[in-house]
Amino acid sequence: MICPGCGRTWDDARRTTFLGCTRCWDTFRSELRNILLDVQGTAESHVAPPLRDQVAARRRIELERKLQEAVAREDYVAASALRDQIAQEVL
DSSP: OBOTTTOOBHHHHHHHSOOOSHHHHHHTHHHHHHHHHHHHSOOTTOOOOOHHHHHHHHHHHHHHHHHHHHHHTTOHHHHHHHHHHHHHHHO
């Protein structure tokens, strides 16, 4: 399944633990509900994150894409810089 808003797949979201946009919440509703039920025992009080968080998530997705491209090109200097940038933005 692919989110029509950002192109993120459920596998991407599970692997990175990040959703790409507010439409992901609707697209992956049943998957998210199952996880929330397992972890918290309820899934009723969750809403989409604020816009600020959505922008940060999109930025991280873009940086991860660039990192994968740099590794594929074997440009390890650029990959290292992107890895560090991703780590810095998480903090």
